Amino acid sequence: xxxxxxxxxxxxxxxxxxxxxxxxxxxxxxxxxxxxxxxxxxxxxxxxxxxxxxxxxxxxxxxxxxxxxxxxxxxxxxxxxxxxxxxxxxxxxxxxxxxxxxxxxxxxxxxxxxxxxxxxxxxxxxxxxxxxxxxxxxxxxxxxxxxxxxxxxxxxxxxxxxxxxxxxxxxxxxxxxxxxxxxxxxxxxxxxxxxxxxxxxxxxxxxxxxxxxxxxxxxxxxxxxxxxxxxxxxxxxxxxxxxxxxxxxxxxxxxxxxxxxxxxxxxxxxxxxxxxxxxxxxxxxxxxxxxxxxxxxxxxxxxxxxxxxxxxxxxxxxxxxxxxxxxxxxxxxxxxxxxxxxxxxxxxxxxxxxxxxxxxxxxxxxxxxxxxxxxxxxxxxxxxxxxxxxxxxxxxxxxxx
Amino acid sequence: xxxxxxxxxxxxxxxxxxxxxxxxxxxxxxxxxxxxxxxxxxxxxxxxxxxxxxxxxxxxxxxxxxxxxxxxxxxxxxxxxxxxxxxxxxxxxxxxxxxxxxxxxxxxxxxxxxxxxxxxxxxxxxxxxxxxxxxxxxxxxxxxxxxxxxxxxxxxxxxxxxxxxxxxxxxxxxxxxxxx
Numbered sequence: 001x002x003x004x005x006x007x008x009x010x011x012x013x014x015x016x017x018x019x020x021x022x023x024x025x026x027x028x029x030x031x032x033x034x035x036x037x038x039x040x041x042x043x044x045x046x047x048x049x050x051x052x053x054x055x056x057x058x059x060x061x062x063x064x065x066x067x068x069x070x071x072x073x074x075x076x077x078x079x080x081x082x083x084x085x086x087x088x089x090x091x092x093x094x095x096x097x098x099x100x101x102x103x104x105x106x107x108x109x110x111x112x113x114x115x116x117x118x119x120x121x122x123x124x125x126x127x128x129x130x131x132x133x134x135x136x137x138x139x140x141x142x143x144x145x146x147x148x149x150x151x152x153x154x155x156x157x158x159x160x161x162x163x164x165x166x167x168x169x170x171x172x173x174x175x176x177x178x179x180x181x182x183x184x185x186x187x188x189x190x191x192x193x194x195x196x197x198x199x200x201x202x203x204x205x206x207x208x209x210x211x212x213x214x215x216x217x218x219x220x221x222x223x224x225x226x227x228x229x230x231x232x233x234x235x236x237x238x239x240x241x242x243x244x245x246x247x248x249x250x251x252x253x254x255x256x257x258x259x260x261x262x263x264x265x266x267x268x269x270x271x272x273x274x275x276x277x278x279x280x281x282x283x284x285x286x287x288x289x290x291x292x293x294x295x296x297x298x299x300x301x302x303x304x305x306x307x308x309x310x311x312x313x314x315x316x317x318x319x320x321x322x323x324x325x326x327x328x329x330x331x332x333x334x335x336x337x338x339x340x341x342x343x344x345x346x347x348x349x350x351x352x353x354x355x356x357x358x359x360x361x362x363x364x365x366x367x368x369x370x371x372x373x374x375x376x377x378x379x380x381x382x383x384x385x386x387x388x389x390x391x392x393x394x395x396x397x398x399x400x401x
Numbered sequence: 402x403x404x405x406x407x408x409x410x411x412x413x414x415x416x417x418x419x420x421x422x423x424x425x426x427x428x429x430x431x432x433x434x435x436x437x438x439x440x441x442x443x444x445x446x447x448x449x450x451x452x453x454x455x456x457x458x459x460x461x462x463x464x465x466x467x468x469x470x471x472x473x474x475x476x477x478x479x480x481x482x483x484x485x486x487x488x489x490x491x492x493x494x495x496x497x498x499x500x501x502x503x504x505x506x507x508x509x510x511x512x513x514x515x516x517x518x519x520x521x522x523x524x525x526x527x528x529x530x531x532x533x534x535x536x537x538x539x540x541x542x543x544x545x546x547x548x549x550x551x552x553x554x555x556x557x558x559x560x561x562x563x564x565x566x567x568x569x570x571x572x573x574x575x576x577x578x579x580x581x
Contacts, residue, residue, distance in 0.1 A: 126457035
């Protein structure tokens with residue numbers, strides 16, 4: 001096996017360094033924009049003292065975190081307590097490796113065009129699901145090692161939530177995979193083409209909504225942030241963490257959001273495509289590569305804004321509502337979406353995408369109506385049998401199991 | 402040594418160390434985490450053999466899902482550190498010794514019969530592994546095997562899983578009724 005030093009080692013390392021730093025800068029930008037946008041939404045200013053428009057605030061925060069005393073409480077399980085933040089951060093960082101952030105650049109003299117992606121592996125989406133499923137350990141271990149009842153409760157809530165919504169996350173993409181018949185994220189993005197009406201979010205609209213919702217739950221963001229519900233659990237699984245360790249938990253959360261947005265953009269919103277703008281200057285030219293990267297960047301940024309928007313708009317779910325929503329609404333909707341997509345794909349001969357899009361939405365409405373009707377009937381019969389006030393908390397327990 | 406071989410020894414070594422750590426740690430949480438390390442490095446070994454899909458499924462199912470449930474159970478039961486004596490006392494010790502000897506005998510028998518023709522690390526073996534790695538098993542091939550060639554066994558397996566699922570629901574429901 002001959003190793004081409006430039007193409008197989010130098011260029012990948014440059015790509016990795018670039019993306020890793022972009023991710024960290026992205027986290028800082030997110031922290032800044034979250035605080036500014038929330039200020040804007042609540043009709044106040046937000047941080048605007050450090051640097052122009054307060055842009056350097058995240059750096060000041062970072063310096064503060066670094067210079068704080070690194071406190072390790074006496075009652076914790078020390079090795080795991082130290083390990084937990086890293087167990088959350090590392091999966092968050094490496095999932096970006098398979099996300100294509102632009103088309104490709106052809107440079108004369110090199111054998112292959114440079115893909116704007118760290119690794120184009122043929123099981124890309126499975127890789128992402130696999131690595132995100134490891135993220136739950138950081139939460140569970142951090143919660144357990146803290147040896148604090150609030151931490152443990154927060155950790156258990158969070159992991160139960162992550163496991164429940166992981167199913168929706170996995171099932172929601174199956175329709176997309178069926179139509180593009182590939183697991184590679186690059187192929188999925190290319191298949192969608194340049195025009196928004198051919199993108200997956202229209203063809204698989206219910207799955208798109210389910211995937212996005214599940215992603216909010218996976219990243220522990222409002223309205224699904226029960227793991228750190230301040231009023232109930234102090235700060236949830238990172239109650240006992242301070243200084244840089246706490247900052248790492250925080251960074252991991254924001255990185256998950258960024259990677260999640262990038263994945264949604266790739267799977268449902270056409271990746272780096274936008275009305276053929278990504279081919280300005282000829283396919284494979286440096287200009288086209290940069291433009292495609294910019295398009296991807298802007299799309300991801302818009303989606304990240306939605307994250308912030310939702311956080312400062314919606315109130316938190318109750319725990320039984322969360323579980324009911326995940327298991328009784330999202331899961332049936334995604335399962336039906338798979339059946340409908342598969343059936344229409346075989347039955348319909350012309351305009352497949354249009355019919356699948358319509359069929360998915362209709363089926364989703366029917367499923368939601370049926371489930372809502374069943375839940376209403378269930379509630380009626382329950383309240384008829386047990387009119388004691390004790391019935392309400394018990395129903396919550398049912399949902400947990 | 403090629404890069405593949407170096408990686409093989411790294412992943413193989415880590416998975417062995419993890420496996421030994423599983424039975425060496427006195428605290429069940431540490432054991433469970435070591436088992437995750439073993440599963441993960443085994444996924445690395447699958448990648449080296451070109452079985453990318455199997456590697457991803459290994460991580461999703463074993464490292465991602467099953468071990469989380471293990472951790473849950475350990476945490477909820479609040480299992481403490483094992484005492485210095487351990488759990489191997491009296492009759493258990495005798496059974497353990499007998500089973501251990503049987504297991505070792507099996508291992509030796511397999512090693513002697515399967516590996517006697519192909520020396521580990523021999524040129525042919527390396528060639529075969531390299532051929533596998535160069536032609537990764539596509540997800541498509543696995544789909545064809547599962548849903549066309551072996552459809553009946555696949556469906557039977559899923560029925561067995563369904564039966565287990567229904568069984569769990571029935572068991573849980575019964576307990577609830579008693580509580581109410």
